[in-house]
Amino acid sequence: MCLAMPSKVVEVMADDMAIIELGGVKKTISLGLVEDVVPGDYVIVHVGYALSKVDEEEALKTLALFAEMTAAESAPA
Amino acid sequence: MKHVDEYRDGETAQKLAATIAREVKPERDYRLMEFCGGHTHAIFRYGVQDLLPENIKMIHGPGCPVCVLPIARIDQAIAYAKLDDVILCSYGDMLRVPGSKFTSLMKAKAEGADVRMVYSTLDALDLAKNNPDKKIVFFAIGFETTTPPTALAIKQAQTMGLTNFFILSNHVLTPSAIQNILESPDVRDLGAVPLDGFLGPAHVSAVIGSQPYDYFVEEFQRPVVISGFEPLDVMQSILMLVRQLNEGRAEVENQYRRAVTHAGNAKAKKLVADIFELRRVFEWRGLGEVPYSGLRIKEEYAAFDAEVQIPVHVAPARENKACECPAILRGMKKPTDCKLFGTHCTPENPMGSCMVSAEGACAAYYSYGRFRETA
Ligand code: SF4
Numbered sequence: 001m002c003l004a005m006p007s008k009v010v011e012v013m014a015d016d017m018a019i020i021e022l023g024g025v026k027k028t029i030s031l032g033l034v035e036d037v038v039p040g041d042y043v044i045v046h047v048g049y050a051l052s053k054v055d056e057e058e059a060l061k062t063l064a065l066f067a068e069m070t071a072a073e074s075a076p077a
Numbered sequence: 078m079k080h081v082d083e084y085r086d087g088e089t090a091q092k093l094a095a096t097i098a099r100e101v102k103p104e105r106d107y108r109l110m111e112f113c114g115g116h117t118h119a120i121f122r123y124g125v126q127d128l129l130p131e132n133i134k135m136i137h138g139p140g141c142p143v144c145v146l147p148i149a150r151i152d153q154a155i156a157y158a159k160l161d162d163v164i165l166c167s168y169g170d171m172l173r174v175p176g177s178k179f180t181s182l183m184k185a186k187a188e189g190a191d192v193r194m195v196y197s198t199l200d201a202l203d204l205a206k207n208n209p210d211k212k213i214v215f216f217a218i219g220f221e222t223t224t225p226p227t228a229l230a231i232k233q234a235q236t237m238g239l240t241n242f243f244i245l246s247n248h249v250l251t252p253s254a255i256q257n258i259l260e261s262p263d264v265r266d267l268g269a270v271p272l273d274g275f276l277g278p279a280h281v282s283a284v285i286g287s288q289p290y291d292y293f294v295e296e297f298q299r300p301v302v303i304s305g306f307e308p309l310d311v312m313q314s315i316l317m318l319v320r321q322l323n324e325g326r327a328e329v330e331n332q333y334r335r336a337v338t339h340a341g342n343a344k345a346k347k348l349v350a351d352i353f354e355l356r357r358v359f360e361w362r363g364l365g366e367v368p369y370s371g372l373r374i375k376e377e378y379a380a381f382d383a384e385v386q387i388p389v390h391v392a393p394a395r396e397n398k399a400c401e402c403p404a405i406l407r408g409m410k411k412p413t414d415c416k417l418f419g420t421h422c423t424p425e426n427p428m429g430s431c432m433v434s435a436e437g438a439c440a441a442y443y444s445y446g447r448f449r450e451t452a
Binding site: 004006029032034035044047048049051053054055056058059061069 | 197200229233283332335
């Protein structure tokens with residue numbers, strides 16, 4: 001089955017539909033399962049529906065955590 | 078691609094690997110099951126296993142919806158497809174899954190049945206709208222990620238006043254299956270597959286949240302880390318599991334905080350609860366009958382339930398005896414243990430369901446790992 005991918009919302013249309021972009025490809029999907037999505041948001045898209053919104057702040061925290069988890073390498077054991 | 082490329086950086090992967098290698102205790106094994114086929118695929122595609130120390134063993138779980146559907150349900154879908162006034166539609170992979178006696182939806186189509194591949198339930202609704210003289214049966218499969226789209230389609234069909242749109246529901250639940258693996262006699266009595274911890278699928282939890290695993294870790298004392306699907310997500314989650322095990326903790330941790338919350342997606346959950354109810358028992362390939370692990374349509378929406386409106390009869394079906402999918406799905410065997418692997422059974426000509434979907438363990442082994450495994 002198709003994996004879900006984080007995709008950028010470029011346009012919100014009538015009837016909970018939206019146009020998203022992923023890797024340069026645009027697609028029409030449904031926002032019927034999520035709330036408060038505006039253009040510019042990233043959503044996780046699966047079988048034509050957004051399942052959830054990507055939280056930018058949490059994404060940055062995860063990336064910061066990578067740095068933390070790998071930084072210890074140079075510390076003396 | 079934003080929110081993708083950052084999680085595929087090779088250098089960070091090497092560093093995470095070094096941290097993992099430093100923290101594992103050499104005297105023990107870490108047997109970690111990635112439940113979801115999406116993780117299996119990512120682990121093979123990016124060679125994650127190669128970056129891990131020897132004593133971390135990744136065991137592939139049954140989380141591929143195509144792989145766990147028993148043959149009888151495929152036969153049932155084929156029976157629908159063969160009805161004159163029915164258009165049977167489903168997601169692409171389902172069309173190739175072998176039923177009994179080497180049939181499949183694709184073969185039924187070649188023999189004249191009206192079978193269509195759809196990308197989304199939205200396409201299935203369109204089919205119903207554009208073919209008022211036909212009955213559209215959507216062969217619905219999948220875990221918690223595909224259930225809300227099916228539920229929403231039923232609501233939409235109702236709003237649109239469609240009377241020719243039917244769902245053949247095969248939706249199943251992730252937490253019940255994980256629990257079942259630990260309760261299966263193989264694991265419990267024989268200790269054949271000791272499992273120390275689980276990677277939980279992030280997209281399932283985007284819908285149901287991390288909360289359904291709270292009970293599980295309490296009951297079974299095994300850590301669960303909800304993990305994203307990019308290679309760095311998987312590596313970070315493995316490190317989190319290693320740390321929990323080293324510290325003797327068994328907790329639910331959420332690595333995919335960027336899209337998963339404790340409670341999940343309330344709107345999607347409500348929709349599913351409105352339309353579906355638990356089946357007392359549902360059959361899984363490999364796991365057998367698992368209590369309260371499948372969903373059926375509530376009586377209130379029976380007008381859209383294919384099994385109620387258009388009952389079909391199929392003979393009991395037997396699995397292909399040589400196919401090891403059932404044991405592979407429980408983590409008991411590896412694809413390379415199957416005699417048919419790579420010879421009679423390939424992704425082009427699958428004999429079993431685990432070879433059909435890219436998320437199936439056999440397909441992942443074949444596409445990315447078979448040379449390493451046999452070396
Ligand atoms: S290789 Fe094919 S026949 Fe063997 S277990 Fe996998 S899917 Fe089944």
